[in-house]
Amino acid sequence: MAEMWITMGPQHPMTHGLWTLRVKVDGETVTDTEAELGYIHRGVEKICESRDFTQITPYCDRLCYVSAMTWAHSYVMAAEDLLGAEVPERAEYIRLMAAEVQRLASHLMWLGAFGPDIGNLTLMTWCLRDREMFLDLLQELGGSRMHYNYPRVGGVKRDIPIGWANRMKAKVKLFENRINEYEMLLDESTIWLVRLQGVGYATAEDQLNAGVTGPNIRAAGVNADARWTNPYSVYDQVDWEPAVEKPTSVKGADCYDRYRVRMEEMRQSCRMLLDAIEKIPGGANTHYQPGDEMLITKAPTRAPEGATGFSTYECTRGVSNFYLQGGGDGRGKNPYRVSIRSPMFITIPYVAKTMIGYKVADIPAIMGSYDPCIGETDR
């Protein structure tokens, strides 16, 4: 068969969103690829220039629809850097727990979407079933299933409800068993292994140079994690270790390593949550009123011209950065410029190129193992 170009997308089950992958195939082998983005480019950066610092948080929630909490957290860190706001320690703990619960939910969504990519629909329903537990926890904090608008500049919107700690502990402990259940379903199935192992190699240095970060790079055998390299929040006080996976080849991490490292990361999040709820200042079962000084400090609402704020944050898919410039409209009430760095924006073109040489059937496996999220990619 002669070589031909196949356009996968924008509506395609593999893409997990709206983007187009153009693949040149020779028979079943991929010989060239090309990624095309921008199908849900919404101009968030432009809109945010006419919003004040509190109003931007909902837009950051909606950047990535499976990890709203981490993106909002990332934004408020940049805004605090710009405005110079101190965050109470209890608020930092709450933010950490919220972000880790969100990380669990996000990884579950990834695994759930990864299952149909490989052909197992049961995995999807199981993962989404367990994800509901964590969405319930987040819903108690933020009031909504997906977009919480929970972190505020200088703290959090409200305290954890009474009983949240116990519910969280029970759910996390239950979920630790569920992870074993998934591994029974997947790791002990030879088909799962032969589909993932030896497919989609990427080394650590290559990935970092191309801008890929997060679990994808930790799967290649290095503990690259912004939670300890650029420490923020209280990650230095709770008990955890970055999940790292030993790659099986010098060619770097394959799809199986990326799958493993996310499974381990879920375990680490559980460990972190169980530890943080014990260490939270003020006690896990006390409830402070919204606006209490344990939860939020009053931050300035205007930033002078020339001030900048920058945050490095370990989002669920990699490192997200926010860069804010002060001194916008309304005498500094709005930022002059909001710049958002999404890990997936860099990753998707890179992943498209790593597919070359593999089979057409490996495309969903490779793409799915990197956990694409187009909401944050196109912004």
Next chain:
Amino acid sequence: MSDTGENYTTFNSRTLVEIVGDVTDEALKATKIKQLLSVLAGRFFNWAGRKSLFTLHLGIKCCAIEMAASATPRFDGDRFGVLFRSSPRQSDVLLVNGPISKKFADPIVRLWEQMPEPKYCIAMGECAISGGPYYQSYNILEGVDTVIPVDVYIPGCPPRPEALIDGFGKLREKIIRIGGAPSTGRDGDKPIIVGED
């Protein structure tokens, strides 16, 4: 020999089919069998059409996750015959679950046109209804109804899966009323907004 073509068309099989068809049609009409069949079969086909709404597996933005959640154990849209197919040729419902950018306006119209009649469109979430939080953006259309006709609107940012399932319920009510009418012939019928009753 000059007009072979005429000879050819005189006893054309197509004409025969038409004549026979017309005669049968008239006979059926006269005996009211046609009325009987169309009313009875109409009820059955209407039931079938509303009970089996295959939805195009199209994930645009946030609401796509809620769409996925509606198929999960807690909400289980499969109870009501809502299945997701990846090919527009096999789908009945186009579930628009996110903002339509200028770049995606053409593809979504194409997807809509690839679906066979009778087809229905559900606008899920604020972005699909009006542009939502991005109504000021330079790249976002103000709602999907600027490019394709919408049958049911489900507000929310994003709507909960229950609301989505309720939206499908509303669509079923609409199908009871309009039948399997082609999407172009539904001008008089107002779109339904979930939660507005």
Next chain:
Amino acid sequence: MDDWLQLHEFIYDKTRDIFGSLLDDTFLESSSNDIAFFVFTLVTCLVTFGGIMLSMFMILWIERKFYARVNDRRGATTALRSLWVGENGVTAGEWWNMLPYGIGKPVGAVNKWLNKVAGNKGHEQEMVNRVGNRSWYGVTIFPGFFQNIADGMKFLTKEHMVPSRADKVIFELAPFLVISSTIMILGMIPLSSGIYGANPELSVLFAFAIFGIAPLGVFFAGWSSNNKYTLLGGIRSAAQLTAYEIPLLLSILGVCVMAGSFNFLEIVHFQHSSGVWLLFLMPLGGVLFLVSMIAEVERIPFDMPEAEAELVEGWWTEYGGMRFGLLFAAEYMRVYAASILFAHFFMGGWHAPFAGTIGSIAYIGDAYLAIPGVIWTLLKAWFIFTVVFVWARTALPRIRTDQILEFGWRILLPLAVLQVVLSMVYRLYFFDASAMSDTVAGGWSWDLTILEYTIPWGLPIITTGFWLVVFVILMNDENIEENEERMYHIRTMTPAGTHTAGQE
């Protein structure tokens, strides 16, 4: 032993009688037997097809429900009641008034009566039930069973679309090629010794010759749609179906060698009269048959041709409406045919298990033997469908094309040859034809005599035991600590959190 429900002969006799007396003293008298035969064939085919098609809805229902239960869901709940109750209280009004001949009133009365007896329970308890997170509807009848009927009827009403660049003739032809060849297989398959459409001498050969036509239709469909997904899907499908046809046929050859016949009825009768199901004599053959059958009907884990992840819907991407409905139906018919074939080849077909033992008990035995054979066939087929086809679909991911082909050619094919050789050896050296018996209890043909000691059913026990041991050994996971460097490890060597930080 023949089933007591000899519908085939019954219809044959009755048509002869009826037409013999009906056409007596007319000019058609001389050809009354031919007419009777024509009518008889028509009726038997209708009965067989009708039986298979109606019971196929059960397959669809089992698949939906079983799959949903594994997924912690309830699955489809559409009940027949939804025909008359409307949606959420919205109905089509008094539509029966539009009916002619004045039958509107009685139809309306029936509808109202149905609504009263099997309709919604009224809205009095709506709020209570909502708080209790329950549906406020009344009783459902066979929930979910009618969902598939609704799906099929909906396909009928959909617009028929042909892509503008498609090869129109072949595009239209392909679904009919697939479905007609599938229906012809069903014509060969008996439901019991008394219910079958046709019974040629070499019915197994004939059925599998027809089974091989469908790949052609699949390839036509993929090619003519003028779509790259369908093209890839069609070619994958052709390669896969061809590769798995051979082990499939070889495993069936093993069955035929064992039974000494190419006829379905005789193969099933052989299992009964020789005393043991072939599954216990050739478990390997059974597994080979099932694996290659799963590949032939393109279900997970071998559903690469219609892999939803990368080839949108595979070779039927461009088919919508009734053409898609037909392809969908054809797929399930092939699955159903595969299940019935397995029941016939390996599980004794329509013979009740332990007919001799249970049948000799007073009263209960009579009732047991009075169950028609067709029930046993269907039960066995449904069981196989649920346990093998649906369970595999819930539990397994799909394999890549090259891996499918490699598995087929390198593993299944040698094993299938081995199975044929084993069958020959069994038949030639261990089979005791004199002990065959066509009674209710069956015969004792597979006793093993070693040094004057006779083990009853020795051969089946030893064979099954051997393959069970092999199965258990293969299923056992390897010891992960032993070999770190092997290709497929099942656990990460050092799970995160157990390693100590600071070691570079």
Next chain:
Amino acid sequence: MGTTVTKEQNSAAAKAVVDNLSKRFSDAGITTEAVAHAAGKKFEFVRIICAPEQWRAVAKHLKNEIGVNHCAMVTGTHYPSGGDDRGWEVAYHMHRWPIQDVEAHTMIVHKGENLEGDDIPMEFEIFIPLAAGDSPSVPSVQDLWVGADWNEKETWDLVGIDFEGHENMHRVLNPHDSPVGFHPLQRQHKIRYHDFNEMYDDPQGFDRKPVDEGRVK
């Protein structure tokens, strides 16, 4: 818990980088300073302000001598009222992380307090002010960091800053058929309904028309 980089390490590393850079580029007029974040752990990062002409040299030095291996983001900003020599600005944000390839079946788990020298993680913020004008331009660093590739494409697409030497520049987020010269994040482009009074006059939005009416679809 124990892996986190300490603050002492961080400030020492920042100081070392600043010394290195100011020694290397002492006479080139490049400002280098270690700045502390205003919030959070108040860790320090290195801020470099350089002219576009020196940017390639600085970038090569950063990559080869200082070990900056991750180009996180590229931000272009338009300052219509910024004066002649700062009409535009490009900000590169980069990271230095201790990451290297590993052998098969091994892994490297760094511990923050064991790191020293170039291995200590560090953030870099490079400002490149550009003169006002219609065609701002910066040398591209696409060949040094692959990660800069799509970031620079995006910056050109949204802000309109040209990157000299950038291969295969094309629109990534805006539609390919956008008008030439349309870069939405330039300040002269207003968002739709930017005049809020209109919204208060007509809260239901009956008379409201988008600014780009007629061009949409």
